[in-house]
Structures are given as structure tokens and as C-alpha cells.
Amino acid sequence: MFTCLVLTCVERLKGERTISGIYNLLTGKRSSQTMQDAKGYELDSYFGIFPELKREHLDRWVTFYLQEGLIFLQHQDFPHLSAKGKEQLDAYPVSFLAHFKGMTWHEVIPSFIQRLNLLIQTAANWKVGRTSYVPIVEDTLSQRWVKTVFTKFHSKMEKLSDSLYKEIDSLLSEHIEIEAELFSHRLTGGGVIGMTLDQLKDKYELSQEDVYISLAHTYYFFFQQAKEKPGDFPVLHLCTRGLDPAYLITQSARRTYHYIQQGLSMEEIITIRRLKKSTIQDHIVEAALIVPQFNIDGFLQRSQVEEINQMAQSLDTKRLKQIHQAFEGRYDYFELRLALASGQAQEKERNGSS
Amino acid sequence: MINDLKQSLKDHFGFSDFREGQESIIKDVMSGKDVLGILPTGTGKSLCYQLPAILLGGTTIVVSPLISLMIDQVKQLKASGYKSVTALNSFMEREERTRVVKNLNRYSLIYISPEMLQNDWLQNKLRQMSVKLFVIDEAHCISQWGHEFRTDYLKLHQTIEVLGQPTVLALSATATPDVQKDIMEKLKRPDMNRRIYPMDKQNISLAVEECHTPEDKINRIINVLKENHAPTMIYFSSRQWAERASIELKENLNHEVAFYHGGMDQTDRMLVQQQFMNNQLDVICCTSAFGMGVDKRNIRLIIHFHLPSQLESFIQEIGRAGRDGKASASLVLFTNRDHHLPQMLIQSELPEQQDLGRIFSYLQFKQGGALPEDETVMEDLQLSESQWNFIKYQLEESSVLVGQELRFIPDFLQEKMNRLLEERWLYKQGKLTEMLQWIHHTGCRRKKLYQPFQEMIREPYVPCCDACDFKVNDLSFNEEKPNQIDASTWKERLQLIFQQEDSYEPKDSSRID
Numbered sequence: 001m002f003t004c005l006v007l008t009c010v011e012r013l014k015g016e017r018t019i020s021g022i023y024n025l026l027t028g029k030r031s032s033q034t035m036q037d038a039k040g041y042e043l044d045s046y047f048g049i050f051p052e053l054k055r056e057h058l059d060r061w062v063t064f065y066l067q068e069g070l071i072f073l074q075h076q077d078f079p080h081l082s083a084k085g086k087e088q089l090d091a092y093p094v095s096f097l098a099h100f101k102g103m104t105w106h107e108v109i110p111s112f113i114q115r116l117n118l119l120i121q122t123a124a125n126w127k128v129g130r131t132s133y134v135p136i137v138e139d140t141l142s143q144r145w146v147k148t149v150f151t152k153f154h155s156k157m158e159k160l161s162d163s164l165y166k167e168i169d170s171l172l173s174e175h176i177e178i179e180a181e182l183f184s185h186r187l188t189g190g191g192v193i194g195m196t197l198d199q200l201k202d203k204y205e206l207s208q209e210d211v212y213i214s215l216a217h218t219y220y221f222f223f224q225q226a227k228e229k230p231g232d233f234p235v236l237h238l239c240t241r242g243l244d245p246a247y248l249i250t251q252s253a254r255r256t257y258h259y260i261q262q263g264l265s266m267e268e269i270i271t272i273r274r275l276k277k278s279t280i281q282d283h284i285v286e287a288a289l290i291v292p293q294f295n296i297d298g299f300l301q302r303s304q305v306e307e308i309n310q311m312a313q314s315l316d317t318k319r320l321k322q323i324h325q326a327f328e329g330r331y332d333y334f335e336l337r338l339a340l341a342s343g344q345a346q347e348k349e350r351n352g353s354s
Numbered sequence: 355m356i357n358d359l360k361q362s363l364k365d366h367f368g369f370s371d372f373r374e375g376q377e378s379i380i381k382d383v384m385s386g387k388d389v390l391g392i393l394p395t396g397t398g399k400s401l402c403y404q405l406p407a408i409l410l411g412g413t414t415i416v417v418s419p420l421i422s423l424m425i426d427q428v429k430q431l432k433a434s435g436y437k438s439v440t441a442l443n444s445f446m447e448r449e450e451r452t453r454v455v456k457n458l459n460r461y462s463l464i465y466i467s468p469e470m471l472q473n474d475w476l477q478n479k480l481r482q483m484s485v486k487l488f489v490i491d492e493a494h495c496i497s498q499w500g501h502e503f504r505t506d507y508l509k510l511h512q513t514i515e516v517l518g519q520p521t522v523l524a525l526s527a528t529a530t531p532d533v534q535k536d537i538m539e540k541l542k543r544p545d546m547n548r549r550i551y552p553m554d555k556q557n558i559s560l561a562v563e564e565c566h567t568p569e570d571k572i573n574r575i576i577n578v579l580k581e582n583h584a585p586t587m588i589y590f591s592s593r594q595w596a597e598r599a600s601i602e603l604k605e606n607l608n609h610e611v612a613f614y615h616g617g618m619d620q621t622d623r624m625l626v627q628q629q630f631m632n633n634q635l636d637v638i639c640c641t642s643a644f645g646m647g648v649d650k651r652n653i654r655l656i657i658h659f660h661l662p663s664q665l666e667s668f669i670q671e672i673g674r675a676g677r678d679g680k681a682s683a684s685l686v687l688f689t690n691r692d693h694h695l696p697q698m699l700i701q702s703e704l705p706e707q708q709d710l711g712r713i714f715s716y717l718q719f720k721q722g723g724a725l726p727e728d729e730t731v732m733e734d735l736q737l738s739e740s741q742w743n744f745i746k747y748q749l750e751e752s753s754v755l756v757g758q759e760l761r762f763i764p765d766f767l768q769e770k771m772n773r774l775l776e777e778r779w780l781y782k783q784g785k786l787t788e789m790l791q792w793i794h795h796t797g798c799r800r801k802k803l804y805q806p807f808q809e810m811i812r813e814p815y816v817p818c819c820d821a822c823d824f825k826v827n828d829l830s831f832n833e834e835k836p837n838q839i840d841a842s843t844w845k846e847r848l849q850l851i852f853q854q855e856d857s858y859e860p861k862d863s864s865r866i867d
Binding site for chain 2: 052120123124127128132133134135136137138140161162164165168169172177180181183184185187188189190191192193194195196197198199202
């Protein structure tokens with residue numbers, strides 16, 4: 001599963017990004033470069049889905065893929081997919097990574113996991129009459145959330161517990177078998193304490209990364225099903241309430257965005273915010289990427305945006321350096337990034353609404 | 355009053371009897387007497403203030419240096435239905451901390467870390483409340499001769515004064531008579547009622563064995579555990595070894611084994627701890643990060659794969675065995691090179707003398723201005739937290755560092771610190787030597803171990819030690835098998851979680867200590 005994920009990244013990045021690029025993507029690094037890559041190479045589903053990934057573990061996997069001949073490196077650090085790698089990648093069922101939607105949900109998934117795990121423990125223990133136990137989730141926000149639910153539904157806890165069981169049962173029934181196994185063995189409640197990643201890894205003879213990604217995949221699946229079908233999954237839906245998509249724009253970028261909306265120029269914003277020009281430029285690119293209705297006319301004309309995007313397409317690359325050279329320096333890097341970001345956002349919008 | 359107390363104990367904690375020492379300490383405290391209580395681990399020290407906190411009304415403050423212990427206790431108290439309790443420490447998220455501080459007078463029991471307590475606005479807030487009881491947990495930390503000297507503790511007597519002289523209860527599990535005297539002096543309370551209880555465990559047999567290599571140690575553990583199926587803790591001083599040993603034990607034994615250390619993610623740490631409590635595991639390979647605040651009553655065997663750096667830690671660690679009073683054992687394994695590890699540990703705690711020059715030129719460069727944040731200084735100077743704390747405290751003591759302001763550094767200060775360091779270093783080395791001497795002691799290990807702490811060593815009611823009449827190979831603990839969970843498919847597992855009867859957790863494992 002983890003291998004499928006990494007090979008997918010390598011394939012889509014077309015040898016234009018390094019291992020660090022993949023690492024930053026999976027761990028959800030908040031840099032405009034990483035976010036732009038995620039969109040540009042259509043890897044935004046995987047953005048931030050593995051925040052706990054350790055760099056040395058990824059490197060170990062990469063070494064393994066190199067030994068196995070699944071990938072090869074060019075220019076030292078740029079991985080390409082080999083024919084053998086391609087073959088292996090195509091052999092994975094599509095369902096393996098189908099439910100990830102990292103760019104939209106990665107920020108709220110941890111809260112969902114904590115709420116769900118604690119609610120399961122609470123509901124299951126309530127059902128068997130256990131009132132004294134140590135909560136398996138230590139996060140105080142989630143504890144308060146569960147407490148609120150518990151107070152509100154106190155008289156209906158039995159129903160809630162039964163419904164939660166049925167909802168999970170029905171979702172797992174249509175889910176990948178091994179992931180259903182991992183998920184249910186991770187849960188705590190009713191006198192059973194869940195298994196650690198290490199124990200799951202041993203029991204199912206998987207790698208730690210596989211276990212992590214499989215669990216995450218199941219949580220993403222649950223989360224979206226619950227969001228979309230409140231009628232079918234009322235209790236799970238409850239766990240998603242108030243957890244909204246992240247407009248992946250940093251606080252700081254948001255303030256810059258507001259100034260631009262108010263009609264301030266880049267120079268004015270630099271003075272007001274006392275930030276470097278390059279930082280403000282990052283914010284603008286970030287906003288263009290995330291906010292589809294963001295009007296960039298103040299920086300580039302429509303025709304220029306199109307010209308740049310066409311060039312990128314004809315060169316079949318997202319590498320700024322190549323595009324920059326092709327235009328013989330007519331546009332600076334900021335303009336190129338902005339045009340590409342804006343083009344991607346609009347493309348996304350079109351695909352999304354069709 | 356005795357009956358009243360017992361009734362309250364039953365009402366609030368569900369126990370029908372006090373354990374040794376609890377009742378007299380509680381009575382003292384309730385009648386406003388300051389108490390120094392020395393109670394061995396696992397005898398319910400915390401009840402000595404938890405019950406008075408309810409009965410006295412007002413607020414009880416507990417100063418504790420061990421944040422994880424603090425959090426564990428709050429968790430357990432809440433789980434048992436005691437809701438008006440909270441903990442304040444620097445690891446809390448700011449929002450959470452603000453929320454707690456805003457509602458501070460809602461809590462009857464507040465755990466605070468010593469460094470938080472030095473905070474002016476917090477002290478102001480506390481001053482406006484009615485603090486009835488001031489508890490100092492791990493009170494040996496106040497003494498330079500205690501095994502875990504904490505500079506923050508030296509300021510506690512001022513805090514007590516600021517709070518209007520509430521009743522003081524100082525508690526420790528390991529304090530030699532010297533340390534006891536020092537605690538009372540440093541708190542400026544020479545007339546404390548001393549309630550000292552013996553710490554020798556009459557139900558624990560002791561043994562030490564030499565091995566040639568670490569691999570030999572693992573083989574020895576495998577041999578011992580083949581004959582013993584019971585809750586076991588194995589202590590390591592390195593994470594790698596804890597993991598490695600757990601893998602080998604799993605391969606060679608029919609036991610449920612897991613490792614536990616501070617490098618694991620929080621969820622997994624929680625799960626392992628709860629599995630052990632819930633008897634889903636029988637062997638845990640851990641570092642000293644495990645077990646504080648975990649009160650599992652039926653641990654039968656404590657094995658030390660690595661040596662602790664002092665006898666006090668060792669006594670505390672073996673004190674986790676046999677809290678149910680039944681026969682238990684401690685086994686220490688060592689090789690002739692094992693003193694290196696604790697030595698390295700000491701090195702990471704204290705700055706090296708040869709580093710002082712470097713540290714002082716850094717400070718001199720900054721004098722007359724503001725000192726950067728602690729993290730920055732530690733990073734700049736490549737010091738560990740406890741190394742920097744040592745320096746920082748000395749700077750504050752000699753009024754060179756006031757708040758963040760670094761004043762002129764007098765010439766003699768470096769020399770003074772040098773001397774202090776030498777003293778501390780010698781002291782810690784001495785502690786380690788004591789540990790090593792105990793390892794190589796040929797007479798009765800029980801007497802040698804507990805003699806510094808108490809006048810009379812009681813007769814054990816199990817075999818005593820390997821110098822007297824105890825043989826590890828005679829041990830055969832056979833507790834019931836760990837909770838076998840009958841669920842092979844995900845469907846069965848899910849059913850079990852949501853619908854099974856409550857048959858998996860023995861009642862006594864949830865007892866609050």
C-alpha cells in the first residue's frame with residue numbers, strides 16, 4: 001500500500017521532483033512550492049496524508065525500490081519509474097488509494113480519528129456498564145467533544161452504540177478486507193484494548209508504513225461517507241460535524257489576500273506587513289492556487305496567463321526553469337508561478353463542476 | 355473521627371481500609387499539622403492528600419516534578435469520578451491553560467509543576483484563593499543530596515509564605531535521614547511531624563547475576579520466563595535495546611510481549627500501558643518512562659537489563675512488583691562493562707567542567723542585554739535541558755540573571771560553578787559507585803539495600819536474596835494466562851468491542867493509587 005503510494009507519486013512527478021518533494025507532499029509541508037506541486041502533478045489527494053512519516057524511513061524504502069529496480073535516479077536525486085515499477089504499479093487495484101482526499105481533509109482527519117475512537121470506547125463501555133476507565137484518547141478537545149455528545153444523548157446511548165456498530169459494520173463490509181481487519185483491531189472498547197501499530201504490523205506481516213497508510217485510508221473513507229450520507233451514517237456523521245475543509249491557505253497568506261482584495265498594491269503590502277517581497281509573492285501564488293475566484297488581473301493579463309500555461313503544456317513540464325528559458329526570461333519566476341497556479345485552479349474548477 | 359475518615363474513604367474512593375501510614379498522615383494534615391511523610395512506592399501516597407483535599411474544602415495544591423505522573427493521576431482521578439481536579443504545566447496548550455487558570459477556583463485539587471508555580475500571575479491568582487493544603491510530592495528533589503535535585507524546589511518556601519502559610523505536606527518514597535533533615539531545613543519548617551515508614555518489601559526476593567554479553571542477558575531472560583508466566587517488567591536504559599529484546603523474546607517465548615519507551619507515538623504508548631493494565635500483555639520491555647502512576651497490583655517479576663544510576667531509582671523500580679502483597683522477585687543482570695551507560699546518563703545531566711569556559715564566554719558576550727529563550731541558548735551552547743537548568747539556576751541565584759535580563763557577570767562566578775559542578779559530579783559518581791557496590795556485595799542484599807534508609811530491616815516472608823536462600827531457578831510463577839481475545843475476523847472483533855460482556859478486566863486493576 002505504501003509502495004503503491006510512493007510509486008504513484010514517482011510516476012506523476014515525471015522525474016521533475018526529488019525524494020524531498022515526495023516527503024514534503026506526504027507530510028503536508030505548508031510551502032507554496034509543495035502545494036503547487038500537489039496541484040500541478042495531480043497529487044493533491046495525497047497531500048498531508050502521512051504527517052508522521054519519518055524521513056529516514058522513506059529513504060529506506062527508496063533504497064529498497066532502487067535495489068528492486070522499481071525506480072531509478074537521474075541527476076542524483078530525481079526518481080523515475082522503471083518499466084518494472086510501472087508494471088507493479090499497474091497491478092495494484094485502483095481501490096488501494098481511492099479514498100484519499102488529503103488537500104481537502106488532512107487537517108481535520110486527526111480530530112475525526114480521535115473523536116471516533118473515543119466515542120467508540122465510550123459507547124461500547126456504556127453498553128456493558130463500565131463507567132470507570134481511562135480514556136484512550138488524551139486530547140482534551142476530543143474529550144470535551146465526546147462529553148458533550150454523551151450529555152446530549154445520554155438517554156439514547158444504547159441506540160447510539162447500536163447504530164455506531166451497524167454503521168461501522170456496513171462500511172467495513174464494503175471496504176478492502178485487510179483494512180477492515182486493521183481498523184477493527186485498532187479499536188478499544190468493551191474491555192478490549194486496541195493494538196499498537198507495531199503489533200498490527202507483526203500480526204498481519206506488513207510494514208509499519210503499510211499499517212499506517214491502510215488505517216488512514218479507512219478513516220478517510222469513513223469520513224467522506226459520513227459527510228456525504230448523514231442519513232445512512234448518523235453517528236459517524238456526528239463525528240464529522242464542525243470539521244470543515246481546510247482552505248489551505250496559511251493565516252499569514254490570508255491577510256495578504258485580504259489586502260489585495262482591498263486593492264492594495266504589492267509594494268504597499270510589503271510596507272504594511274513588513275515582510276519580504278518573496279514572502280508576499282508566495283502568499284499571492286498560494287491564494288491563486290486555492291481560491292478559484294481570485295482575480296490576478298492586477299499582476300498578469302489573461303492572455304499572458306494563457307500563453308504561459310500553453311507553453312507549459314507544449315513542453316509537458318511544470319519546471320519553472322525550463323519554461324523560463326523557453327520565454328527567454330520574458331516573465332519572471334513569480335509571474336510564471338502565478339500563471340500556472342491560476343491555470344491549475346481554473347482547470348480544477350472546470351473538472352470539478354463537470 | 356476515625357470512623358468518619360473511614361466512611362469518607364469508602365464514600366469517595368470505594369476502599370474500606372487505609373493502607374499503612376495513610377490514616378495517621380491524613381489525621382495530622384486534617385488537624386493542621388505540617389507533615390513529612392516517607393512512604394514506599396505503591397502504598398498510596400497520593401491518597402494522603404486526595405482525601406483531605408475533599409474534606410478540607412478550599413484548594414489543595416500539589417507540586418510535582420513529574421509531568422507524566424501528574425497527568426496520569428489527574429486522568430485516573432477523573433476516571434474514578436473525582437472531577438474537580440486539574441493539572442497545570444508547561445506542556446499544556448496555551449488555550450487549555452488559559453481556560454484552566456480562568457476557572458481555577460472551581461478545582462479543589464490542583465497539580466502544578468514547580469516551574470509553573472514561579473509564575474507571578476499564577477501566584478497572584480492563587481493568593482486570592484483559599485489554599486488549605488500545600489503538598490510537595492517527590493520532596494527529596496529539594497535536597498542537593500536527594501537523588502534528583504531540582505533547583506525549582508528551592509523556591510518553594512517563598513511560595514508557601516506568599517500563599518499565607520497553608521498546612522504543608524512533604525512526601526517522598528526514598529529519602530535517607532540526611533535528606534529528610536535537608537527537606538525540613540529547605541522548607542524552613544523544622545517542626546514537621548515526621549511519619550517515616552519502612553520501605554523494605556517483605557514480599558520481594560532479590561537476585562543479581564553476571565552475564566558476559568548483552569545476548570547472554572537475553573538468553574537468561576528467556577530461560578527465566580520459560581518457567582514463569584506472570585506479569586513482568588524489564589527495565590532498559592536505551593530505547594533500541596528495549597525494542598530489540600522485545601523482538602527476541604517474542605520469537606522465543608509463548609508470552610505476550612511489547613516494548614514501551616518515550617520515542618513511541620502517544621496513542622501507542624497509551625495502548626501498551628492499558629494493555630498491560632488489562633492483562634492483555636505479560637511482559638513489557640521498557641525504559642524508566644514507563645510505569646509512573648501505573649498501578650498494576652500483580653506484577654510478579656522486575657528484571658533490570660541495565661543498571662539504574664543509583665539505588666534510590668532501583669528501589670522505586672522494584673517497588674512496582676507485588677503491590678498485591680504476594681510473592682514477587684527482582685533480578686538484576688549485568689556485564690562488567692555496564693557502568694558505562696549510567697555514566698553517560700550522568701554526563702547528559704550535568705554540564706562538563708571543560709565546557710564552562712565556552713559557556714561563560716557566550717554569556718559574557720550577551721551580558722548587559724536580554725538572554726535569548728531557553729531553547730535558543732540550549733541550541734547555541736549544545737546543552738541538554740538539565741545541563742542548562744543547572745547553569746541558569748546558578749545565574750539566578752547570584753542575581754546575574756533577573757528575568758531575561760543578563761547583568762554583569764562577576765569574575766568569581768565561573769570558579770564557583772566549577773566547584774559546584776565538581777561536587778555534584780562527585781556526588782553522582784558516588785551514587786553510581788553505591789549501586790555498583792551493591793551489585794558486587796556478597797552479604798545479604800536486602801540489608802545492604804535498605805540499610806541507608808531505615809534502622810530495622812524486617813524479615814521477608816519470601817526467600818530473601820541470592821546471598822541468603824533465594825534461587826532464581828526455583829521461581830515458578832504461574833498467573834492466569836493473559837486475556838486471550840477470541841476474535842479472529844474483523845467482524846468478530848467488532849462484535850466483541852460493542853457487545854461482549856464485561857469479562858476482560860479484573861476489577862482491582864483500576865484501583866487508584
